[in-house]
Amino acid sequence: MPSLSDVMKQWSSPVEMLRNSRIGMYVYPVVTPEFQNWRDEQRAWRETAVLFDQSHHMDEVIVEGPQATEFLSHHGINSFANFDLNRAKHFVPVTPAGHVIGDHIIFREREDKYILVGRAPTSNWLMFAAAWGKWNVRLRYDPRSPSRPEGERVLREHYRFQIQGPDAPKIFEKMNGGPIPDIKFFHVDWINVGSKKVQALRHGMSGAPGLEIWGPYKDKDYIHSTILQAARDADVQLVQCGSRAYSTNTLESGWIPSPLPGIYTGGGMLADYRDWLGADMYEAAGAIGGSFVSDNIEDYYVNPFELGYDFYIGWKKDDFIGKEALAAMKGSPKNRKKVTFEWNRDDVLAVIASAFEQGTPCKWIDFPQPNYASSSADRIERDGQMVGMSMFNGYSFNERCLLSLGVVHQDVQVGDILTLKWGEPDDTAKTSTERHRQAEIRVRVSPTPYAQEARENYADSWRTRVAE
Amino acid sequence: MPSLSDVMKQWSSPVEMLRNSRIGMYVYPVVTPEFQNWRDEQRAWRETAVLFDQSHHMDEVIVEGPQATEFLSHHGINSFANFDLNRAKHFVPVTPAGHVIGDHIIFREREDKYILVGRAPTSNWLMFAAAWGKWNVRLRYDPRSPSRPEGERVLREHYRFQIQGPDAPKIFEKMNGGPIPDIKFFHVDWINVGSKKVQALRHGMSGAPGLEIWGPYKDKDYIHSTILQAARDADVQLVQCGSRAYSTNTLESGWIPSPLPGIYTGGGMLADYRDWLGADMYEAAGAIGGSFVSDNIEDYYVNPFELGYDFYIGWKKDDFIGKEALAAMKGSPKNRKKVTFEWNRDDVLAVIASAFEQGTPCKWIDFPQPNYASSSADRIERDGQMVGMSMFNGYSFNERCLLSLGVVHQDVQVGDILTLKWGEPDDTAKTSTERHRQAEIRVRVSPTPYAQEARENYADSWRTRVAE
Numbered sequence: 027m028p029s030l031s032d033v034m035k036q037w038s039s040p041v042e043m044l045r046n047s048r049i050g051m052y053v054y055p056v057v058t059p060e061f062q063n064w065r066d067e068q069r070a071w072r073e074t075a076v077l078f079d080q081s082h083h084m085d086e087v088i089v090e091g092p093q094a095t096e097f098l099s100h101h102g103i104n105s106f107a108n109f110d111l112n113r114a115k116h117f118v119p120v121t122p123a124g125h126v127i128g129d130h131i132i133f134r135e136r137e138d139k140y141i142l143v144g145r146a147p148t149s150n151w152l153m154f155a156a157a158w159g160k161w162n163v164r165l166r167y168d169p170r171s172p173s174r175p176e177g178e179r180v181l182r183e184h185y186r187f188q189i190q191g192p193d194a195p196k197i198f199e200k201m202n203g204g205p206i207p208d209i210k211f212f213h214v215d216w217i218n219v220g221s222k223k224v225q226a227l228r229h230g231m232s233g234a235p236g237l238e239i240w241g242p243y244k245d246k247d248y249i250h251s252t253i254l255q256a257a258r259d260a261d262v263q264l265v266q267c268g269s270r271a272y273s274t275n276t277l278e279s280g281w282i283p284s285p286l287p288g289i290y291t292g293g294g295m296l297a298d299y300r301d302w303l304g305a306d307m308y309e310a311a312g313a314i315g316g317s318f319v320s321d322n323i324e325d326y327y328v329n330p331f332e333l334g335y336d337f338y339i340g341w342k343k344d345d346f347i348g349k350e351a352l353a354a355m356k357g358s359p360k361n362r363k364k365v366t367f368e369w370n371r372d373d374v375l376a377v378i379a380s381a382f383e384q385g386t387p388c389k390w391i392d393f394p395q396p397n398y399a400s401s402s403a404d405r406i407e408r409d410g411q412m413v414g415m416s417m418f419n420g421y422s423f424n425e426r427c428l429l430s431l432g433v434v435h436q437d438v439q440v441g442d443i444l445t446l447k448w449g450e451p452d453d454t455a456k457t458s459t460e461r462h463r464q465a466e467i468r469v470r471v472s473p474t475p476y477a478q479e480a481r482e483n484y485a486d487s488w489r490t491r492v493a494e
Numbered sequence: 495m496p497s498l499s500d501v502m503k504q505w506s507s508p509v510e511m512l513r514n515s516r517i518g519m520y521v522y523p524v525v526t527p528e529f530q531n532w533r534d535e536q537r538a539w540r541e542t543a544v545l546f547d548q549s550h551h552m553d554e555v556i557v558e559g560p561q562a563t564e565f566l567s568h569h570g571i572n573s574f575a576n577f578d579l580n581r582a583k584h585f586v587p588v589t590p591a592g593h594v595i596g597d598h599i600i601f602r603e604r605e606d607k608y609i610l611v612g613r614a615p616t617s618n619w620l621m622f623a624a625a626w627g628k629w630n631v632r633l634r635y636d637p638r639s640p641s642r643p644e645g646e647r648v649l650r651e652h653y654r655f656q657i658q659g660p661d662a663p664k665i666f667e668k669m670n671g672g673p674i675p676d677i678k679f680f681h682v683d684w685i686n687v688g689s690k691k692v693q694a695l696r697h698g699m700s701g702a703p704g705l706e707i708w709g710p711y712k713d714k715d716y717i718h719s720t721i722l723q724a725a726r727d728a729d730v731q732l733v734q735c736g737s738r739a740y741s742t743n744t745l746e747s748g749w750i751p752s753p754l755p756g757i758y759t760g761g762g763m764l765a766d767y768r769d770w771l772g773a774d775m776y777e778a779a780g781a782i783g784g785s786f787v788s789d790n791i792e793d794y795y796v797n798p799f800e801l802g803y804d805f806y807i808g809w810k811k812d813d814f815i816g817k818e819a820l821a822a823m824k825g826s827p828k829n830r831k832k833v834t835f836e837w838n839r840d841d842v843l844a845v846i847a848s849a850f851e852q853g854t855p856c857k858w859i860d861f862p863q864p865n866y867a868s869s870s871a872d873r874i875e876r877d878g879q880m881v882g883m884s885m886f887n888g889y890s891f892n893e894r895c896l897l898s899l900g901v902v903h904q905d906v907q908v909g910d911i912l913t914l915k916w917g918e919p920d921d922t923a924k925t926s927t928e929r930h931r932q933a934e935i936r937v938r939v940s941p942t943p944y945a946q947e948a949r950e951n952y953a954d955s956w957r958t959r960v961a962e
Binding site for chain 2: 050051053056057058059060061062063065066069079081082171173174175176177178179180181371374375378379381382383384387390392393398421423426427457458459460
């Protein structure tokens with residue numbers, strides 16, 4: 027198998043390579059596209075309760091061994107000081123240059139055992155790092171389910187469900203056979219689901235109270251049916267969320283799932299990493315989509331300050347990868363800040379209208395999830411100058427508008443009207459997009475998280491840490 | 495298990511029952527939603543070549559035995575006189591009252607063995623009829639794949655692929671290792687796919703030349719990879735069609751997949767049938783969606799003349815179910831005729847615009863497939879009076895418009911501008927639709943099939959038989 031380094035040699039730049047990937051859409055696999063309809067599925071997380079089946083779209087990495095804590099602490103920016111067994115964290119690794127590689131949710135299962143859950147870039151980095159650094163840890167990798175199983179059976183290590191929404195607590199009480207413990211945000215405790223004891227993480231992905239529960243995959247059907255029965259017993263309208271609505275929940279709550287891993291440049295460990303990464307892996311096979319085209323791949327990178335992750339940083343740790351670079355970046359006026367872009371209705375309708383005319387249309391806005399690559403990068407302009415990058419798009423039936431998440435220069439203010447360039451300037455080999463012309467969509471800069479509920483209820487969570 | 499009859503007793507009418515079904519969308523299961531993107535997948539059947547995987551969304555019924563021909567001939571309207579082993583037919587059963595029950599494609603595999611492929615209503619009817627009439631036939635039933643397998647393995651009796659489009663013949667020649675036999679429309683012959691001999695039906699679902707091939711499901715991967723390789727060898731851009739684009743191909747070619755089976759009324763055999771049908775079967779669990787609401791279920795029925803199937807009728811057969819009723823219907827001015835409705839762009843955009851406003855929106859038009867029930871029935875009006883029924887909707891990127899298929903009164907002419915009432919007048923229990931208000935969409939009455947290619951290349955096929 028050729029490596030990422032080998033593949034990169036075939037292209038004038040990694041940008042060219044990724045912009046011409048033929049891998050297709052970034053798929054949320056296995057889970058049915060719609061259980062009811064995606065509008066009501068979105069509405070449920072705001073108004074009643076929703077059941078997310080998260081068993082299939084994320085990697086899992088189990089890290090255990092005498093050096094598990096030391097290894098993870100060295101490869102993530104996070105403080106591990108307060109990492110009790112009853113907590114989870116939002117684990118963020120960066121490169122030696124301080125660029126975000128990705129992020130996982132990390133659970134501490136024992137003193138010397140952790141489970142990490144999320145997209146491939148963090149999994150790959152940790153698997154490489156464990157071997158490269160000769161750490162005394164064992165990693166077990168359970169990759170996300172295949173994007174197109176086409177009827178073949180799919181098995182995972184764990185099932186993973188999340189129940190959310192204003193009525194969710196009534197369901198928890200029925201599931202548990204009595205009041206559940208008062209679990210703080212991003213803390214973990216044990217609850218009952220029928221006759222099973224399961225671990226539950228207090229979460230709130232779409233901006234409403236919720237629990238994430240997980241356990242052995244063979245228990246999935248039992249847990250699933252017990253949850254549905256508990257909802258009936260509690261007389262709560264629990265709506266199962268399909269894969270079409272699923273990925274849009276983050277638009278309302280403000281997490282950017284898909285920063286491009288900053289690993290295409292840099293020597294030393296990073297050069298070795300590119301030799302280690304296979305041509306079929308996310309970093310080599312994934313796609314960049316959007317109107318922003320630069321021949322410098324570093325222009326697509328982000329740092330933890332820009333994503334609002336700066337308060338995770340364990341400055342007191344002796345050392346961790348990227349510490350020095352982050353210290354230099356801290357407080358830099360060049361750091362952008364995370365915002366939500368609210369797309370102008372008339373401009374969106376004009377784009378849609380082009381699909382009813384002969385000739386080359388604008389890039390189709392697919393509902394509710396218009397992303398057409400593993401990482402999106404659309405130009406945000408003011409007076410024709412680029413002042414930001416839109417990184418994740420989606421339509422919210424709750425807000426009745428298209429939203430996107432991204433980063434903007436420091437001098438951009440909430441309320442500013444900017445322009446999002448929609449569609450690519452040229453034809454690429456990407457299979458996920460039809461031939462199209464570019465359009466301009468006005469966007470209003472809005473707070474992150476956008477959802478009022480998320481803003482109010484999670485005032486102390488990372489999701490609300492908007493760079494001011 | 496309660497029967498359809500039992501379930502019907504719980505409702506004021508079968509219309510109420512079906513309009514409030516909670517089964518959800520009619521799903522095209524297992525096949526990935528998009529291999530590339532649905533716009534280019536649609537474009538491929540018009541401009542290059544497309545690969546349909548039809549292995550999962552249709553029932554198969556195998557009928558064999560000494561009375562196989564007699565049995566099928568008695569339960570279908572079709573002439574069996576010219577039914578050689580190298581032919582297929584479009585098999586249409588009707589009730590004793592002459593109402594269409596459904597339709598299947600029927601292949602004659604041996605003198606006394608047939609394979610039928612299609613939606614459940616025809617399968618169910620044949621299984622019932624075989625037992626009810628004490629025929630000396632054996633039926634084997636392979637139901638369509640589950641709508642939501644959620645990672646469980648799915649197996650079928652046969653794989654079934656269709657390759658279509660202007661460049662398809664070049665692929666056939668590569669697959670076959672030389673020119674393929676000249677197979678006439680709806681005739682069957684043997685070709686090679688790599689080292690396998692397979693049966694091929696000359697077809698043309700989306701209005702372009704094509705072959706449908708099938709064989710044991712265990713051969714699916716071999717056949718699939720051999721087709722893809724043949725396309726590469728032929729330097730043809732063969733696009734795999736996902737489940738989102740799949741069902742829209744019929745809009746361009748003119749077949750209505752989903753007439754409501756006319757089995758909810760009538761005594762004798764039909765009353766026995768309703769006692770036989772289970773509460774979980776298509777006829778009891780399926781859904782009616784759309785703006786047309788009548789308390790008489792018969793208002794949703796259609797007859798073979800209305801769907802353009804009259805020239806199939808084997809008038810010379812001694813007897814078949816419905817013969818007398820069809821003879822009485824023949825030439826009746828009450829018979830409607832099949833047309834394509836071309837939806838007005840501005841009215842469509844106004845419906846879409848309502849999804850960007852607060853309050854109750856219009857029924858969301860999902861792209862490319864806006865149907866939200868097993869059978870659709872939307873009112874077609876002229877000056878407020880109903881003059882037709884729209885029965886199957888979809889967006890065509892090739893035509894850059896929304897189209898629907900349906901039936902209209904005889905006095906409606908091609909070119910007439912009518913009004914389609916979009917959305918339901920009331921809230922139903924259907925899970926497939928969000929709460930909405932009704933809208934009016936102007937439609938231009940257009941020929942069936944709509945696609946110019948289909949009109950030109952299939953001038954002698956049933957698809958072009960438009961009632962004038």
